[in-house]
Amino acid sequence: MRFGGHEPITALEDVSFDIDDGEFVAIVGPSGCGKSTLLRIIAGLLEPTAGSVTVRGKTPSEARRDVEFGFVFQSPVLFPWLRVLGNVLLPDRILGKRNPLAVADAERHARGLLRDVGLEGFEEYYPEQISGGMQQRVALARALSYGASTLLMDEPFGALDEFTRDNLNIQLLEVWQQTRSTVLFVTHSLQEAIFLSDRVVVLSPRPGSVMRIADVPFGRPRDLTIRYRPDFAALNGELRELLQIDAGAAGDGEVAPP
Template sequence: MLSQEEIDGFMAPGLPETVIEAKDLQLVFQTGDGPVQALKDVSLQIGKGDFVSFIGPSGCGKTTFLRAIAGLEEPTGGQLRVNGMTPDDARRARAYGYVFQAAGLYPWRSIARNVSLPLEIMGYSRAEQQQRVKKVLQLVDLEGFARKYPWQLSGGMQQRASIARALAFDADILLMDEPFGALDEIVRDHLNEQLLQLWARTGKTIGFVTHSIPEAVYLSTRIVVMSPRPGRITDVIENPLPRERPLGIRDTPDFLAVAHRVREGLRMGHAYD
């Protein structure tokens, strides 16, 4: 464990409170073909209320990094703190909601019961469960579908339900691993817009893995560009776009300039191999 001074030392004065902090993070997988370095010297600070996207080609370790933050993978070196705790302690303290690539709803539970699953596990009272389920289903525009089963919903609606499930309990961090990757472009645009509104309303800290440049630029306050073999951060881009972002912003020169920088960053990463 770090002392409080050390943790404070990481934080530059005047910046918002650091929620996630990685320092020289290493993660090596032992595979049948020998060790694979999934993350190398990854250092990053994510402040409270940030919306940080991780972008890069497959194998760049973006998902692994997110899973390490969630305590689902064990780093082999370096330091990682979530809310000032180890990721595993943060997981035990239920510090984050996680949205996976697939909705992963339980087919034998109605939408409302899927959303209340974490609440049941965490021991919320029945009345509180109902009230929270109602609230988050409204938040993702699924009020009318509480009693439906997952197969009765479209892919986009299922993914919205899974976001509602991650929002149902009071975690300040939302980790999303390519949540819209399997959806078509129109649905994805719509969900991106909704996600921004949701973020503005809830003020959560969001870590968002994607391989779409427009999605990363449209959503984030910061874009972390990663590159593979070994997985590492090659660029961190502060997004100058205002927080208020109508979909049309994607055709403005400012937006295109940021997108261009991200693309350059990705290309640079590839120049190594």
């Protein structure tokens, strides 16, 4: 995959993997390895210069037209002129008849989602009036509001403090347990990736390529204490080493020279 612009940059190279329906896959890699680019290619927002992506037998743009995707960005991207409830209802308003989730009462459905993400009582607040963590919950509820089969999450909790992030991780798993949509979760936190996912895809620095696809052996439902288990630490350490070695080899300034 190459990016347009002044000097074409090869962002991704040799990225190939399959994801099952209903699987939770985390993608980790150093910054600038093309994680976000990969999500955008899958969502049909960017065209790859080479290679192909198939989403449930469709091309990304076909899948996008069929409203297969929910997208959660790094920042909440809420519309400040809409209240919390209005933001969650936005997809339904835009999709109209194309909304794949045929609910009789969209507003009731939206209120239920807000309850699920712990925002009951905040429906009539404006985004400006709630915290960053709460805003990101609204963004999550919005992405879930129209029954998309595939949830693409681009470092959604990267800007939040640790405690808020832990909270949201648990809540995400709870909500996901109900919907069981396919999730692609981009993060630069290995711990978050392992805690959340069924499989972790580790990408190398630019041009990003798949270094390793690790199965996460923990059952569900999970709680935060699994992070203290030795096998969790072992997997975490193993993947961290993989990332650090490669970052050093690529001469990435992030790792100090010997």
